[in-house]
Amino acid sequence: MHKLGAYLVLLTSFLYLSAGSPLATNALDQRATTFTNPPLWEDYPDLEVIRIGDAFYYTSSTFAFSPGAPILKSYDLVNWTPVTHSVPTLNFGTKYNLNSATDRGYVKGIWASSLRYRNSTDTFYWMGCVDGSKTYVWTASGTNALKNNGEVSSWNWKAAATLSKCYYDCGILVDDDDTMYVAYGSTKIMVAQLNKDGTAEVKSQQVYVTSDSAYIEGSRMYKINGYYYIFVTKPANEEWVLKSKSPWGPYEMKVLVASIAGPLTNAGYAHQGGIVDTRDGKWYYVAFLDSFPGGRIPVVAPITWTSDGWPQVVKVDNAWGKTYPMPVQTSKTVPAPVGTDSFQGTALSDEWEWNHNPDTSKFRLVGGAGGLLLQTATVTNDFFSARNTLTHRIIGPKSSGTFRLDISKMKDGDRAGAALFRDIAAYIGVQKEGTAVKLVMVNNLNLDANWATNTTGTVAAAGPTIDSGTTDLWLRVQADITPAFGTSTQRTTTFWYSTDGSKWSQLGPAFPMTNAWQFFTGYRFAVFNFATKALGGEVAVKGFTMAKL
Known part of the structure; x- marks a missing residue:
């Protein structure tokens, strides 16, 4: 099952540090023992985070801005720097070239999309539905990320496919047997199986629908210790977890967070996003806060697991912690944002x-x-x-x-x-x-x-x-x-x-x-x-x- 011992050590160290130890700043300092939320005070919404070796990668929505779908890199889930864009040119139609006042794409374009790395083919996949009608797939192959402990020296993103179907707010999963799935939809959550190349659909079916027709979106799909999970958000204040022994369901549901307070005042509730593990078996939930006028900014919290496989956010005074222990202690750094x-x-x-x-x-x-x-x-x-x-x-x-x-x-x-x-x-x-x-x-x-x-x-x-x-x-x-x-x-x-x-x-x-x-x-x-x-x-x-x- 889950490495509960590691989580208990994490939780114990968190309780000790939150009881009055001095706080480090968010500077790029490998000696820091704690971090303060938000770790990166910039507008990077609709996020998904993955890990390859020692490197974490983070994708975000960008709407009509170009290049689109930035990828940020981190070694500790706290200090981040942009390293590439999955969509070098918005190949979605003429309006994204800003041809005129009546032919432009403001608030359209790249919404919540998905990023995954496929070990077997050394390929990064980006997938996103645009304009509610088509799903675009971009890939970067030959990066040697797996062989190089997550490091990528050069990216070569290429338009790989256009599907005449909207995988709304999608989340990709590469299963243990290398089968690719994508969870998507709103209120009615669907799962599609993709072909061998991840460029076309084999089949799709509904796997979950809310009993009260509540609106949910922002699917993120995982397989952890034999269970399939789909994380979805009930905007703009809740995160739900769907769990099943099969990608096709049936799925049970539990609420991960609902209107959780903090860590900033006059900001929204932490929701959406996804989870990621560290090399030593600790897990973290990376969500975002509605924080206008600055946009939607990421926050991080550790999670533990119940004996029957449900994630739980580690809270402080029943709220999202303003500080937590650093997820990873490392001497590796990234450039500062200023x-x-x-x-x-x-x-x-x-x-x-x-x-x-x-x-x-x-x-x-x-x-x-x-x-x-x-x-x-x-x-x-x-x-x-x-x-x-x-x-x-x-x-x-x-x-x-x-x-x-x-x-x-x-x-x-x-x-x-x-x-x-x-x-x-x-x-x-x-x-x-x-x-x-x-x-x-x-x-x-x-x-x-x-x-x-x-x-x-x-x-x-x-x-x-x-x-x-x-x-x-x-x-x-x-x-x-x-x-x-x-x-x-x-x-x-x-x-x-x-x-x-x-x-x-x-x-x-x-x-x-x-x-x-x-x-x-x-x-x-x-x-x-x-x-x-x-x-x-x-x-x-x-x-x-x-x-x-």
Whole structure:
């Protein structure tokens, strides 16, 4: 059965540490004995976590952002860094190329999807239903992850299949005999058996339906000690566990968590996500909290098992713990989420995502000392219809994102700058009219409830005259994404500029952010450059720095 001895040791050490021992920070420190929830204060929702050797991998939904379905890596379930995207290009239809104001994919695209590694073929599988109609499969083979203790030196994601069926909120399982299954659905939970390659369906049947027609989703499928498990969420406050001796059922159900309090105030309840084990047989549940305006952020808790095979979350005072013992003690580390990116190398780092598929002919990395050239890719007066807006998640609870720009090659009518990106947005930037360059703070950039552009922005403040030949202009977005979900409190963002990188001035009023969940993603830092008259202008992004405040 389950390794109860290991869990009892874990629980004993947890009770000892929570009784008053000093807490380590979330810095990348292998000496830390505890961690604080949330381990990663960034918007990575609809998650699934797997382990290969010493490496944990985490996938997340990304909607219309491209590349999609990021994969993060960790050695301890606490410190994470993005390492690849399962979907390098959103191959779901023309709207994901942001062709026009009426042909775009906001709030569509990649929702809850699944990631698994198949030992027998050395293949990572990503699978997700898009637009409620088709399921897409991307694979990465030849990574040698199993042979290299979970390490992957290079990824080679390829579009493997498109199924004319929606595996809604799916969870893949590779069984002990190498048969591949996928659990999916809402309220009526289905299981499909896939073909040998995992690219087509062999059969599918319903395995569970809620007795009171309660809505459940977010399937994650496992086989542990002879039992099949399907974890599902009852949004947005419960996680259920289905258990059976057969993938086809019948399944029993027990509630794992229901409206569990903590670990942050003014945030939602921990739910959805999935479970993963460590090398030494300990198990953890990784869920997320609705934490707007910052989005949906991960939290981690240990789980124990009953003698008859049901998981139970280790609670603190009947709530999700604010601190727990470190899941893994290791000297292996990953890069910290804060710091400076000077855009060196031949490709963008995996922390970046465009607002839709980019026009690849309109940007390039300079190489050498670094820098990213952004040419205007769209003629529009609509910020939300401009291609090649590059976004970066915000780390909470408070942080700043600073872009260093060369604006000397902007053309008449161009708009460029640093934005706070979501459906209710604002930016600080430059507007070039003729030979004059105006430094402005713009708000009132809004999408409506159907994600069509409602307002195209209002200049809320104007700064001093900027020389059109300026090769160094620093623009900063300073955001407070402390949770305010379910409250009338509006967290604010301020916008700043500097012409020397040391003296800073605020421009415009503090911008109130929305706590609404319907856009699904949290606010992001972004850099943009678009034309209102004609293409041909460009800006150079010399660097980006994210810092905690």
